[in-house]
Amino acid sequence: MEIKTVSIVGLGALGILFGQHLAKQLPRENVRIIADKKRIEKYEEKGVYCNGERCNFYYMTPEEVSEPADLIIFAVKDSGLKSAIAAVKNQVGENTIILSTLNGITSEAIIGETYGMEKILYCVAQGMDAVKVDNKLTYDHFGMLCFGDREPGGKSKKVDAVSTFFDKLDLPYEVDTNMMKRLWGKFMLNVGVNQTVAVYEGNYGTIQKEGVARDTMIAAMREVISLSDREGVGLTEGDLDYWLMVLSKLSPEGKPSMAQDVEAKRYSEVELFSGTVLTLAKKYGMDTPVNKQLYDQIISIEKGYTMD
Structure with missing residues (x-):
């Protein structure tokens, strides 16, 4: 189980933060930002910036068909979760792993109702102080992603796959066995x-x-x-x-x-x-x-x- 492609839905603070980090280290088309046509036109016209640098994102609409993503990161707000779940339908395959950075304690179960809990790793984004104003994100501390299996005490192949992937890309993370x-x-x-x-x-x-x-x-x-x-x-x-x-x-x-x-x-x-x-x-x-x-x-x- 090797991760090569990532799809991100949501270009709020965390979507930009992690998207920019991944996009700078992977082939451009391997990091897909999933958004509707109108949003993509706005992003391409006005740009999306991270600490003053314009992001060179690869955009895809929900309708476009491609090989499934190995990893999907949900980075929307709670109000946008339902539409985000529908938007990534063409990105989900048999072996896709899903991480949700949403606040609260319910998003994993909601996503799992559609795509199956076996695809879900529980996740928490912490330690970042990102501030997004319009199309510009600024931060001092990148923070990290903490993730692990739903059931405490173990470490699945999915956890190992994400850990290996993040190690290669120097993305700060922590595996927690009591998520x-x-x-x-x-x-x-x-x-x-x-x-x-x-x-x-x-x-x-x-x-x-x-x-x-x-x-x-x-x-x-x-x-x-x-x-x-x-x-x-x-x-x-x-x-x-x-x-x-x-x-x-x-x-x-x-x-x-x-x-x-x-x-x-x-x-x-x-x-x-x-x-x-x-x-x-x-x-x-x-x-x-x-x-x-x-x-x-x-x-x-x-x-x-x-x-x-």
Whole structure:
């Protein structure tokens, strides 16, 4: 099982970040950016830039037929997942491996419903501080992809194949043999960081220093720890400390995706974060007041878009 071709669907921050890294080291046609014709025309006319460098991407529409990709990377937002799943139909073959960099804890199962869970490796993107404005991406820290099998403890041939491929291309990664815990850990981080920075209209520096914003973030994260116990995942204070350490290394001027959405008056992934927390809390009869407050504040901000 050797990986030679990669298809990426989604040219947000992570799609550009990983797409540019791969495109600079592989034959151009071996890294396919899957997008509809209208988007491709826009990308080709205005360009897509990564840290000031124009990306030389190879684009394909969903309708084009080619040899299946060895690896597909989903790099869309949650709102675009359904259309992205349909868009890669012609890229999926018998031996295709699929990674999802989406936030939250549900995208792998949703993709697996269409293409089969046997093709899925669970994945978390972490440690990057990329900021995308229009067609330009900037970052200080590239971060890494953490991936592994759904079932804990083992390491499949798919994991070995992706590891070998990333080694050849010097793409930072980590194999985790307990991906559900890693997935929930990143979810906990997003629930705290994304929502708090958005509400406080700040950046990573806002919650890297002591103060009300950081206290709010940590309190929201601890509510996720409580829910993880009920879900059988079992996050701990040690996991909280680990993710706070990851956060401490990001550029203070960088911003998470939800803060970027609020600035641009785009609807955010709030349902994926506190929305999920509130749904699970209701399931278990738990009270999650911090996430309720953050949810209400973000919904209120988004309702104001139509008044501007």
